[in-house]
Amino acid sequence: MMYSAIILCAGSGKRTGLGYNKMFYQLQGETVYEKTVNVFLHDKRCEEIIIVCKKEEQSHFKKLLNKKCMKFVEGGKERQDSVYEGLKHVTSDYVMIHDGARPFVKKDLLDRLVVGMEEHKAVLAMVPCKDTIKRVKDGKVVETLIRSELMQAQTPQAFDTVLIRNAYKEAIENNIQATDDASMLELQGKDVYVVEGDYDNIKITTKEDLK
Ligand SMILES: Nc1ccn([C@@H]2O[C@H](COP(=O)(O)OP(=O)(O)OP(=O)(O)O)[C@@H](O)[C@H]2O)c(=O)n1
Numbered sequence: 001m002m003y004s005a006i007i008l009c010a011g012s013g014k015r016t017g018l019g020y021n022k023m024f025y026q027l028q029g030e031t032v033y034e035k036t037v038n039v040f041l042h043d044k045r046c047e048e049i050i051i052v053c054k055k056e057e058q059s060h061f062k063k064l065l066n067k068k069c070m071k072f073v074e075g076g077k078e079r080q081d082s083v084y085e086g087l088k089h090v091t092s093d094y095v096m097i098h099d100g101a102r103p104f105v106k107k108d109l110l111d112r113l114v115v116g117m118e119e120h121k122a123v124l125a126m127v128p129c130k131d132t133i134k135r136v137k138d139g140k141v142v143e144t145l146i147r148s149e150l151m152q153a154q155t156p157q158a159f160d161t162v163l164i165r166n167a168y169k170e171a172i173e174n175n176i177q178a179t180d181d182a183s184m185l186e187l188q189g190k191d192v193y194v195v196e197g198d199y200d201n202i203k204i205t206t207k208e209d210l211k
């Protein structure tokens with residue numbers, strides 16, 4: 001099965017406190033974006049990579065500018081706007097949507113997602129919650145959730161292209177906000193399936209993650 005990858009790089013990285021987009025942070029001799037994109041570049045099933053970035057930062061993606069399978073698309077205000085812009089340019093029947101800020105994604109996880117996609121139209125990587133999660137309001141605990149039922153959503157999230165593009169179109173047109181891609185289908189009552197994620201596949205979000 002061949003797929004397109006959308007790599008989201010159009011954020012600001014404010015929570016890292018770096019003062020610049022964390023995509024350009026140097027990590028083990030490479031930038032974050034290179035480390036992320038290389039995993040997809042080395043996967044033969046990935047036939048197209050769509051980098052969603054800020055227009056003024058496109059020229060900073062130096063290592064990718066001349067690669068054949070690469071497209072650059074201008075991002076939007078929120079993550080979901082950037083995803084929707086990327087989806088408009090997908091040409092494969094299947095698409096994986098991935099945060100550029102998750103550079104530790106591994107080929108094994110892509111394998112699990114491809115197997116999942118062969119059976120289902122929507123799959124995402126998740127890991128079981130390790131901590132106890134409580135709902136809190138005004139500094140007071142309202143509820144303790146049942147941990148055995150809770151999982152943390154990661155990316156990549158993989159979909160039938162038409163299905164996810166239509167879900168995003170409907171959400172954007174109706175001003176619906178969601179923090180991940182699978183939610184767009186869940187809101188339409190569509191089935192979403194889970195493959196085993198990887199605890200190492202962290203999202204670089206705050207300065208602690210940079211360490
Ligand atoms: N308008 C946006 C916002 C986010 N992203 C991307 O979505 C991923 C997850 O977002 P997040 O961690 O929130 O990144 P930033 O927006 O860069 O961080 P912050 O919220 O701290 O500014 C990142 O790869 C980021 O580049 C994007 O493409 N377009």
Ligand SMILES: C[C@](O)(CO)[C@H](O)COP(=O)(O)O
Binds near residue numbers: 099205
């Ligand atoms: C999509 C995501 O990475 C799943 O955990 C997450 O929801 C993105 O959140 P962010 O606030 O846009 O970084």
